[in-house]
Amino acid sequence: MHPRIYRITQFTTIMKEITSQPQIELVFDPSNNTTTQSQSHCDPPVAKKCSLSFSLTPILTKFHAGYFRISLSLCSQALLWKILGEPPHNAHALRQLFSFLPSTAFALLWSIALSTLAFLSLIYILRCLFHSEMVKAEFLHHVGVNYLFAPWISWLLLLQSSPFITPKSVYYIVLWWVFVVPILVLDVKIYGQWFTKGKRFVSVAANPTSQISVIGNLVAARAASKMGWRECAIIMFSLAMAHYLVLFVTLYQGLAGSNSLPAMLRPVFFLFIAAPSMASLAWVSISGTFDNAAKMLFFLSLFLFLSLVSRPNLFRKSMKKYSLVWWAYSFPLTVLALASAEYAEEVKGGMAHVLMLGLSALSVLVSLALMVFSATNTNMLVLDTLPVSTTNRSSDSQQSDSVPIL
């Protein structure tokens, strides 16, 4: 058998094992591949299928919804730049600074975000077509399923930051429906599972990535209130907040079940920041002013940010080597910066503007650094450089990491 097919079949076998075998089977030692390879022989139909779609298969098999972290970051950056680039009339001097940013920079960023998102979406659609069983496995995974929200959130963010579609236009409304319906369907599925289905109740299924589902609703609420649909916005907002309350309490309790996030995935703890900030943004656009409720949500987000930043040991293990999960840092920081921009606009104090400036600079820097890291570590990101014959330890462990993460 061709070595590449070995790898592929091995991978698919592992995928099957994940869904069927008890956990001890999964901890395979990268040094002795012989056992897993011998297992792969017993599954000829999968190998045959893989060899048919030869060129795309490695991409499609390795791809997963977690890659939409990149588009989330880029789209939220685009929104941040858009909001910062349009200072209100009586803005603070520090805010006026941003109006010197060339508008072409924003247009460039927006188009980069658009193309990235379109590219990722295309790949994912292909994956759905050719490897629906893998998508299904992702859907059943308690971390992976939450990233199915990510593409729709990215599209909604991109829609809100779009330079040429105004919120009142028909395109906006149509696109809003297109992107919100999948979110609602996923909501019904996931939230329903939390309190009805026997084995997926919330104390077991909840993990920090579950907050993406809440964020999805909040982004939709913000977009709806921008186009003037206040009732829809309130529906989405209340739906999100009710489940956010449950989720926040459950996550904070640190029950044994929700405590089982692998160390490599620790950066997603930053999503703790994103949800209250997004809620604050949504509430501002619904209520029209940055009132006390919005402030409290923003302050909670700020406190969680400080709390996470002050314990770097939590992230030490995941920071040893570049991985895709790093992109999880960028999106929450950007959302926090967005909320701080709204806050500074309301409070108009010097401190508030310094805070906004600092958080915006931080989020931009983090995003830039992540882009640079991703560009220099393309062999881990770009999929067709999948190591074929090399059986060195690093690539294997990389793969074994990415399997359960999905």
Place this chain on the structure above:
Amino acid sequence: MVMENNKFMDHAKQNSPEEIPSLLQFLSSNEVEGFDIVGGKKGLNNQSQPSEIKPLNSSAMVTDTADVQSQSKESHHHRKDSVSISMPSSPFRSDEFQTPKSVAFNLSEKESSTMISDSTAGGIPMHAKSHSQPIPKGFVVERTVENINFTHHPSVASRFRDRRFDSFKTWSGKLERQLTNLRGGRPQEVGPEEETKKSEMETNLPVDRYFDALEGPELDTLRASEQILLPEDRTWPFLLRFPVSSFGICLGVSSQAILWKTLATSESTKFLHITPLINLVLWFIAVALVVVIFSVYLMKVIFYFEAVRREYYHPIRVNFFFAPWIALLFLAMGVPPSITKTLPGALWYVVMTPIFCFELKLYGQWMSGGQRRLSKVANPSNHLAIVGNFVGALLGASMGLKEGPLFFFAVGLAHYTVLFVTLYQRLPTNETLPKELHPVFFLFVAAPSVASMAWARLQGSFDYGARIAYFICLFLYFSLAVRINFFRGFKFSLAWWAYTFPMTGAAIATIRYSNEVTNVVTRILAVTLSSISSLVVTALLVTTILHAFVLRDLFLNDIAIAISEKRPKHHHHRKWLHHLRHGSSDHKDIENYLKFSPEGKYVEACVDPRSTENEESIENKV
């Protein structure tokens, strides 16, 4: 003195015919002064009666006498074994302690009281565990001794200190040993067991050890199978016995000052004609208390930092580290109008900074899900860690600040929600939740009452948000009050003071509410709650005085800080027994179920269990 000792002998014979220590036999044929002062060469007794030292000629005597002799913290005797001779001593009343010579006798008082009770109850083995023992009687004498010692603490007395307490000192005695050597004192050789003790002290205790070794609603009594690092049979140095929960007294008194200020200044309680003088007096008492307790605890931080560290890692005591700062906030709120009406804004920032730092630490531990995740350590005393936010918000808002108070209110509200739900759930994984009702549950009332006032201040009026919080507080208060019967039968502890301020807070909130809705019902409610809180504080004051001066057990040995890091050998057996006793074997099953549920297998599979454990241990050090 001879007569006393004869009495003492008689009693000893009655009580324990089966084994009379050689010391007693020796003593019966020797004069008594020798007993008092043996080994006192280096001690304080030395100072009071230096001329009476008589060297003992019986070599077998020396160790035994030392054990008996040195129970006070001043016993600078140096010994390695902790064998207690279970010395039955005289049934002295405290009024019989008149000569300074008698100091040495109070050492075995604890034993003696057991012996007395034993003799009435029938033959119980003599080495009953001391943690269950009531009431040593030599308190006043000890206190005087301590006060004397205080003045020459580091310089004179350090040379002669009992080395077993060294491991709890700030530099674990290293610096002091060097100083001793410099001064030309004899070099103290360190035995192997001292070394192991020291190494135990340097690592942080995992939280599980606290749960395994201690029991009781405040985790302050030792389980029967456990051993502690410090001698159980003797009274420890005062600073080691001074727990951080003493700051509860400040909370109780300073909140009373606020209550009387509110009573004197509110519209709705004008008809009572309360003089603002009460507030003034209470406030000065509170200031004095805060100063005294702060300085004593500061000394503990300086001299026994290890003990403070162990209190900080104690899952319940850590919440009391918020108490001093909350007490300061209370003082600022209760400041009498005759002294000042406006406080500088900088004060608020200064006091809130330590609260903020503790919060970052504690809430971060809850969130990041290590050993100290909330589902494991949640306890009503966590309310102390929450309520600081609301108190800070209240003070800041009444000082005219805007954004800072709202920040703390938001943080407090979010974490209060989490804690409230967690405590109501009574998760089986919660190890410290008291099985039955306990005064600590009154802390439930604290957060909503203060939150309602804080929200009213932030909004500028007692609006619906404030009312909702207030009614929640009222409901919780009543639901606890109707169960008042269950509060009987608990051992008094100093921490109870901390549980009075929620009642005071509820009373103040009621006065605020009756300002808004003024009618007969609200006025009656305000007066009732205020008088209940004042009565409770008075009762507690009487109890404290009783314990301090009559029963003399206010500051018992603080077992909670001295637990050993190693598990006892028969640990598993005991655990199993424990489960059987409490009938809660399903406890572990649930946790196991959560851990190994079908969802769990994906993620758990890719984590090397060893690495996870390492990481958890790292996190706990953060």
